[in-house]
Amino acid sequence: xxxxxxxxxxxxxxxxxxxxxxxxxxxxxxxxxxxxxxxxxxxxxxxxxxxxxxxxxxxxxxxxxxxxxxxxxxxxxxxxxxxxxxxxxxxxxxxxxxxxxxxxxxxxxxxxxxxxxxxxxxxxxxxxxxxxxxxxxxxxxxxxxxxxxxxxxxxxxxxxxxxxxxxxxxxxxxxxxxxxxxxxxxxxxxxxxxxxxxxxxxxxxxxxxxxxxxxxxxxxxxxxxxxxxxxxxxxxxxxxxxxxxxxxxxxxxxxxxxxxxxxxxxxxxxxxxxxxxxxxxxxxxxxxxxxxxxxxxxxxxxxxxxxxxxxxxxxxxxxxxxxxxx
Amino acid sequence: xxxxxxxxxxxxxxxxxxxxxxxxxxxxxxxxxxxxxxxxxxxxxxxxxxxxxxxxxxxxxxxxxxxxxxxxxxxxxxxxxxxxxxxxxxxxxxxxxxxxxxxxxxxxxxxxxxxxxxxxxxxxxxxxxxxxxxxxxxxxxxxxxxxxxxxxxxxxxxxxxxxxxxxxxxxxxxxxxxxxxxxxxxxxxxxxxxxxxxxxxxxxxxxxxxxxxxxxxxxxxxxxxxxxxxxxxxxxxxxxxxxxxxxxxxxxxxxxxxxxxxxxxxxxxxxxxxxxxxxxxxxxxxxxxxxxxxxxxxxxxxxxxxxxxxxxxxxxxxxxxxxxxxxxxxxxxxxxxxxxxxxxxxxxxx
Numbered sequence: 206x207x208x209x210x211x212x213x214x215x216x217x218x219x220x221x222x223x224x225x226x227x228x229x230x231x232x233x234x235x236x237x238x239x240x241x242x243x244x245x246x247x248x249x250x251x252x253x254x255x256x257x258x259x260x261x262x263x264x265x266x267x268x269x270x271x272x273x274x275x276x277x278x279x280x281x282x283x284x285x286x287x288x289x290x291x292x293x294x295x296x297x298x299x300x301x302x303x304x305x306x307x308x309x310x311x312x313x314x315x316x317x318x319x320x321x322x323x324x325x326x327x328x329x330x331x332x333x334x335x336x337x338x339x340x341x342x343x344x345x346x347x348x349x350x351x352x353x354x355x356x357x358x359x360x361x362x363x364x365x366x367x368x369x370x371x372x373x374x375x376x377x378x379x380x381x382x383x384x385x386x387x388x389x390x391x392x393x394x395x396x397x398x399x400x401x402x403x404x405x406x407x408x409x410x411x412x413x414x415x416x417x418x419x420x421x422x423x424x425x426x427x428x429x430x431x432x433x434x435x436x437x438x439x440x441x442x443x444x445x446x447x448x449x450x451x452x453x454x455x456x457x458x459x460x461x462x463x464x465x466x467x468x469x470x471x472x473x474x475x476x477x478x479x480x481x482x483x484x485x486x487x488x489x490x491x492x493x494x495x496x497x498x499x500x501x502x503x504x505x506x507x508x509x510x511x512x513x514x515x516x517x518x519x520x521x522x523x524x525x526x527x528x529x530x531x
Numbered sequence: 532x533x534x535x536x537x538x539x540x541x542x543x544x545x546x547x548x549x550x551x552x553x554x555x556x557x558x559x560x561x562x563x564x565x566x567x568x569x570x571x572x573x574x575x576x577x578x579x580x581x582x583x584x585x586x587x588x589x590x591x592x593x594x595x596x597x598x599x600x601x602x603x604x605x606x607x608x609x610x611x612x613x614x615x616x617x618x619x620x621x622x623x624x625x626x627x628x629x630x631x632x633x634x635x636x637x638x639x640x641x642x643x644x645x646x647x648x649x650x651x652x653x654x655x656x657x658x659x660x661x662x663x664x665x666x667x668x669x670x671x672x673x674x675x676x677x678x679x680x681x682x683x684x685x686x687x688x689x690x691x692x693x694x695x696x697x698x699x700x701x702x703x704x705x706x707x708x709x710x711x712x713x714x715x716x717x718x719x720x721x722x723x724x725x726x727x728x729x730x731x732x733x734x735x736x737x738x739x740x741x742x743x744x745x746x747x748x749x750x751x752x753x754x755x756x757x758x759x760x761x762x763x764x765x766x767x768x769x770x771x772x773x774x775x776x777x778x779x780x781x782x783x784x785x786x787x788x789x790x791x792x793x794x795x796x797x798x799x800x801x802x803x804x805x806x807x808x809x810x811x812x813x814x815x816x817x818x819x820x821x822x823x824x825x826x827x828x829x830x831x832x833x834x835x836x837x838x839x840x841x842x843x844x845x846x847x848x849x850x851x852x853x854x855x856x857x858x859x860x861x862x863x864x865x866x867x868x869x870x871x872x873x874x875x876x877x878x879x880x881x
Contacts, residue, residue, distance in 0.1 A: 249742035361831050362592075391591035392769065393828040396813035400825055418743065421772075425815035425825065444821065462747040464772030466814055468795045476751060477744045480714050 210275055211412050212238040212261070212380060217270035219256050228485045230256040231267070232436045235511070240379070243406065243413040245427030245444070247420060247459070251481050253436040254416045258382040261414065262301050263292065274298070274380075297327050297376035304385035306365035310357040317353040320371045327376055338375060346371045346401060363394035367401070374405065380412045387422060399426060420463045424448050432456045435484055435492040437508075442517035452519045454527045455493050491522065499526040546626045548579070548618045553731055553763050554603070555579040559615035559630075561598050561607065561787075571835045572598045574787035574843070575615070582730070585757065585764040587778035587795070589771065591810075593832050595787040596767050600733045603765070604649050605634045622646050622730060645675040648724035652736035654716035658708040665704035668692075668723045675727050691722040695752060714745035721752065728760065735767045750777060771814060775799055780869075783807045786835050786843030793870035803872040806844045842874070850876055 219231040231253045238244050246254045260267040263284050272284040274295060282295060300323075303309035310319055321339045324330060330338065340350050346367045357365055366386065373381055383402070387395045399422065405411060417423050423430060423444075430447050432440040432455065440453040451457040458475040477496045482488055488495050494504040503522050511520040519525075548555045561573035573595040580586050588596045601607045603617055617629040621642065632639045651657045658667055668691065669684035679687075685704070692700035695718040708716060717737065724732060734753070738746040750773065757764060766777055774781055774795065781798040783791045783806065791804040802808045812826035830847040840860035845851045855875050864877035 249744060363831060391832070392771070392810055393591060393813050394831065396815075396825040396827045397829075399815070400827055403824075420743070421815040421817055424817060425819075425821055448817065458744060462743040463817070464746070464750075464770065464776050465817055466771040466775050466799065466811065467816075468775045468799050470775070474747060476747050480712050480745060481742070 209240040210237055211240040212275070213271070213273040213281075214238075214257075214261065215271040215273065217257070217260055217272065218268050219253075219260055219265070220268045226485045229436050229487070230484065231260065234270075234433075234436075234438055236431060236438070236441065238380075238412055238414065240412055241406070241410045242428040243415050243426055245423035245430040246414060246416045246433065247418060247423050247430060248433035249418060249459075249481055251435070251484055252433040254433055255384055256436075257433070258301070258384045258414060258416050261380075262296075262299055262382055264301070293327075297323070298378050299380040299382070300373035300376065300378040301382045301384065302366075302369050302373050302386040305389055306362050306369055307357075307389075309369055310365055312357055315354050315356055316348070316360070316368055319357070319368060320353075320375055323372060323376050339371075342371045342375050345405070346374070347397075361394075362390055363397060366390060366394075366398055370398075370401065370405070374409075377409065378411070380414065382414045382416070384416045385418070386415070388417060388419060395422070402426065420460060421465075432459065435481065435487055437492060437520065438511055438518070439493065439520050440518065441511070446516065450528050452514060452517055452525050452528055453493075453521050454497050454499050457527045458496075491520075499523050546618055546628055548620060548626055551581050552579050553582045553620050554765075555616070555618040556599075556603070557616040557618065559599065559602060559613065559617060561595070561602055561611055561613045563598070564610040564612075568836050571838045572611070572787055573602070573613075574835065574838060574840075576784070576787070576789050578782050578789060578792065580763050580765065582763055583757070583761050584780065585766055585778045587774040587781040588765060588767045588784060589769065589774055589781055589810075590784035591769055591832055593786075593834075594784040595835075596784050597735055599784070600649070600735055600765055600767050603629065604643065604647065604733055605629060605632065605639050606643075606649075607634075619647070619731075641675070644671050644729070645727040646729050647731045647733070648727070648729040649733040649735065650717075650720050650724055650737050652739050654713055654720050654740065655708070657720055658716065660708055663705050663707055664692075664711070664719050668704075668719070668726055671723060671726050687726060688722070691725050692719065694725065694756070695719070695722045696748075697722070713741055714748065717741060717745075717749055718752065721749075721756070725756065725760070730760075730762055731765075732762045733765045733767070736769070737766075738773060739768070739770065746773075753777070771799075771811065783810070786832065787838070788843055788873060790842075790844065790874070791870075791872045793866070797866070797870040801866070801870070803866050803870075803877065804844075804874045805848045805850050805876070850874075 214234060214236045217231055217234045221228045221230055234257060248254050259265045261272055267285055274282050274284055276282055317339055321335050324335050343350055343353060348367050387398050415426055427444050430444050431438055434455050440456045451460055458477045461473060461475045479496050490506050491504045491509050494500045501523060509520045509522045511518050514524055557577050559573055559576045563570040563572050576599055590596050602613045613630050615630060618626055619629050620626050665688055668688040672679055672684040672687055689700050689704060697703050697718055738749050768774060778795050780794050782789045785806050791807045802811055809828040813828060828847055841858055842856045842861045845856035852875055861873050861875055863871045863873050866872055
């Protein structure tokens with residue numbers, strides 16, 4: 206399949222202002238997403254991965270930058286510049302699946318109402334057509350049609366996540382932002398949902414932005430992976446290559462910290478000292494330098510730009526320092 | 532659990548466990564009364580732990596792993612009733628059946644905290660927001676060792692905070708929990724549990740709420756402290772990755788039963804129970820081809836209401852033998868020394 210760019214994020218920044226302090230949740234994040242691919246976004250809490258997802262669906266307004274959506278008929282649209290009315294037209298193309306299947310469904314709506322709500326606002330379908338559409342999508346995500354008149358509390362976590370997925374699919378979106386979509390689920394249910402997401406992607410040529418802190422899940426589902434640290438992209442590249450040979454010291458530490466389900470796994474663990482710094486007062490220069498084993502004098506002074514290294518984008522002054530050390 | 536003191540004393544007399552063991556749980560059953568029905572949360576669990584051993588209790592939500600550990604700790608709510616035996620060797624060498632003890636009684640209170648400690652999943656909610664860290668850590672010392680002065684307790688707390696890797700303990704000790712990050716609070720919680728030098732520790736998902744790089748730090752710290760203090764750890768988690776790196780032995784639980792028990796190598800390299808196999812296969816692995824589909828265990832964990840004595844996994848199992856698995860109690864089979872599995876498939880193998 207040829208690569209059709211569907212989404213371009215350019216220099217996206219988000220600053221949260223509160224009394225006297227401003228927190229840079231996102232700094233200059235750029236990324237291009239092709240149709241039909243899955244881009245994994247990983248990082249620890251506070252790295253801005255959720256903010257990125259929300260800015261893309263315009264759940265929150267970014268401070269600066271562009272989110273360019275390539276539409277089929279109207280050319281390229283900047284989500285951040287569109288009016289509310291225009292936005293409404295494109296909202297249906299970009300949907301979201303949330304982390305907590307308990308908090309993201311209204312307990313006072315039946316499952317049918319939850320799944321059909323987007324249709325009622327975004328289409329002129331008759332009651333009957335809506336019913337058909339909901340029935341079809343429910344079947345596809347593995348929900349029993351007989352249970353659609355029940356309320357969310359009657360469903361298990363995995364079933365609720367299927368309801369959330371059905372709701373996000375009903376408008377036939379092109380892009381789905383999955384924010385920790387499987388993190389709250391048990392292992393056996395997690396596998397069911399991951400396979401479901403993959404099947405749906407094949408069938409509808411969906412594009413996923415898959416936000417997660419679970420590295421093994423991200424590796425499994427993503428074509429390309431974006432690693433974030435304190436609001437900045439530190440590394441971006443093809444999944445297999447990135448996991449096999451991380452070029453940023455943070456990526457390397459993150460990968461080595463992930464526990465593997467094999468008692469004999471030889472893990473050359475890089476245990477990072479300290480914790481993620483307070484994003485309201487980030488360290489100077491490269492945000493990662495206080496915890497980095499390879500830091501040089503330059504790292505504390507200047508922030509490294511995201512530079513291409515072959516197929517990879519890396520933001521490190523001493524790029525490759527950590528892979529040579531092996 | 533409400534028996535007269537006399538009865539309890541008689542019951543305590545003839546107890547013995549293997550000399551190397553610190554804990555033996557025998558046929559533990561816990562029922563939870565909810566509204567108008569009863570959940571059979573733990574359905575006959577038996578295991579033992581050696582001194583200094585780390586046992587992983589693994590399973591998905593609702594498998595009874597937390598209820599089992601809380602039964603050992605004696606902190607299940609009033610609507611739970613436990614039967615069976617939990618034999619525990621106290622520091623004094625005395626062996627007690629914890630099931631017979633009154634949960635709020637003086638003996639249990641002397642054991643909890645001083646000899647047996649627990650760390651919880653959410654470090655953020657395990658502390659009171661109203662008192663300083665130092666206050667909350669020294670409380671446990673002052674409670675269990677009334678002879679200690681406040682100054683002595685403070686010195687011990689400082690020492691413990693330093694031991695768990697909290698930088699600048701003199702300043703930190705007078706701070707409130709909200710001034711700590713999640714990883715630091717988990718360290719403080721570990722320091723609290725170390726204060727009275729317990730020899731048995733229950734860790735209930737201690738790193739689930741933490742980021743991976745912080746999780747790695749905490750796990751390393753726990754291993755280090757275990758070596759130094761010689762504690763036995765009952766490690767409860769659903770994360771098989773953590774188990775592989777932390778535990779000596781693993782008990783896999785499903786629907787209130789231990790379906791498989793073995794050393795960490797036996798469980799990960801030679802799993803026998805269909806549930807264990809499924810669980811391991813459904814996990815995305817770092818060294819697996821990405822083209823491969825994830826293995827899926829169909830269905831969901833059912834609610835254990837009115838459970839007949841049968842295999843809890845039968846309706847999700849590919850290998851289920853109708854007329855056996857769904858209606859008979861399944862006995863434990865020995866695969867090799869130290870490796871047990873509760874599955875009929877073993878019968879056919881001979």
